Amino acid sequence: MNPLHARYPFFEGAREAVEAAGVALPTLVAEDAPAVARGRERVERALLSGTTASETPREWSVQDELLSYPIARILVSLIDAPAAVRKYAAAEAATAADRFTDDFETSDDGLKSTSRRRLSLDDVLREFDLADDVRAEPLERGRDPDWYRVALGSYLTLADPDWGERWRLVNREVVDGTVRVERGDLSRLLREAVERRVADGLPFQVRGTAGGDALADSLAEEVGTLRDLLADRRDVRDIDTVAPDLFPPCMSHLLDRVRRDNELDAHSTFALTAFLTGIGMDTDEIVRFYRDTALDEETVRYQTEYLRDDTGTQFGAPTCATMQAYGDCVNMDKRCETIAHPMSYYEKALDEADEVRDWREREA
Numbered sequence: 001m002n003p004l005h006a007r008y009p010f011f012e013g014a015r016e017a018v019e020a021a022g023v024a025l026p027t028l029v030a031e032d033a034p035a036v037a038r039g040r041e042r043v044e045r046a047l048l049s050g051t052t053a054s055e056t057p058r059e060w061s062v063q064d065e066l067l068s069y070p071i072a073r074i075l076v077s078l079i080d081a082p083a084a085v086r087k088y089a090a091a092e093a094a095t096a097a098d099r100f101t102d103d104f105e106t107s108d109d110g111l112k113s114t115s116r117r118r119l120s121l122d123d124v125l126r127e128f129d130l131a132d133d134v135r136a137e138p139l140e141r142g143r144d145p146d147w148y149r150v151a152l153g154s155y156l157t158l159a160d161p162d163w164g165e166r167w168r169l170v171n172r173e174v175v176d177g178t179v180r181v182e183r184g185d186l187s188r189l190l191r192e193a194v195e196r197r198v199a200d201g202l203p204f205q206v207r208g209t210a211g212g213d214a215l216a217d218s219l220a221e222e223v224g225t226l227r228d229l230l231a232d233r234r235d236v237r238d239i240d241t242v243a244p245d246l247f248p249p250c251m252s253h254l255l256d257r258v259r260r261d262n263e264l265d266a267h268s269t270f271a272l273t274a275f276l277t278g279i280g281m282d283t284d285e286i287v288r289f290y291r292d293t294a295l296d297e298e299t300v301r302y303q304t305e306y307l308r309d310d311t312g313t314q315f316g317a318p319t320c321a322t323m324q325a326y327g328d329c330v331n332m333d334k335r336c337e338t339i340a341h342p343m344s345y346y347e348k349a350l351d352e353a354d355e356v357r358d359w360r361e362r363e364a
């Protein structure tokens with residue numbers, strides 16, 4: 001099997017490889033094959049951490065990785081919630097975008113070449129029928145171009161004005177039916193292309209189809225666990241106060257770590273950003289809040305966008321149980337014994353405080 005297909009399982013070639021392998025997914029599920037566990041991890045990581053990359057990549061073979069993708073799609077379909085589809089597709093796209101960057105840097109630079117085949121930008125453009133619509137601006141030999149021209153039609157199809165003012169056409173240089181974009185913006189457009197492909201056809205009907213009921217019954221436990229994770233969002237009171245001194249111990253600890261060590265695991269960054277979003281901070285405020293850390297602004301912006309539904313609803317911070325499961329529940333105090341969610345801790349702390357000064361007032 002081609003390792004590239006495992007790395008990019010939503011590519012047309014990967015779908016054909018799964019078909020050619022002749023593996024029956026119901027058999028995999030019935031035999032509790034490793035691909036099923038990896039498929040569940042894919043969705044779980046999407047819902048909790050905004051990525052589908054495995055935490056234990058060495059545990060899985062190329063075949064497990066490849067087959068876990070159609071299993072994950074079945075799981076997302078069985079969860080049957082629009083938020084699950086959105087979160088899952090966005091997480092697959094974010095993971096792919098990281099891998100594209102890694103592959104492009106390495107494939108363009110012979111010095112870093114390894115035995116693993118890397119994708120080039122041209123490969124990805126061809127995959128999404130964009131080869132004729134994107135061209136690099138000429139630059140000195142030996143350097144990668146920083147600017148590209150994207151055909152207007154493709155730009156308008158992929159770019160969303162909700163991403164920010166600079167994505168509006170009036171704020172772009174448009175010449176001869178093309179839009180000028182920087183390399184990072186081209187990556188954003190490609191991520192969107194991946195997200196749309198992954199979301200396409202989801203959710204599909206499983207129950208009521210040939211063999212579908214048995215498949216759904218076999219996956220009932222996994223689906224129940226994943227639904228619980230999705231429900232791991234709560235209606236928080238309309239909090240709009242940023243008082244870092246009153247943060248729950250877990251969030252203070254994560255904040256210390258990101259400031260001191262300049263890095264956090266993806267799920268920890270996700271939990272902290274979800275908490276900050278949940279207490280009413282907007283994207284610019286969160287970017288300012290993280291400014292003394294090494295967290296990259298584009299990642300922070302993407303995470304906050306990801307944490308917000310189309311309806312504007314927040315994807316909540318994880319519960320205490322989830323924080324404990326990930327080893328992020330630390331320094332518990334007396335108030336922790338009375339709550340089950342970091343947001344409840346913060347609500348109580350705000351209620352019980354004599355005086356509350358909002359961080360945003362100090363910053364103003």
Ligand code: SF4
Binds near residue numbers: 249320
């Ligand atoms: S009990 Fe909950 S609020 Fe307290 S530190 Fe642990 S995760 Fe945070």
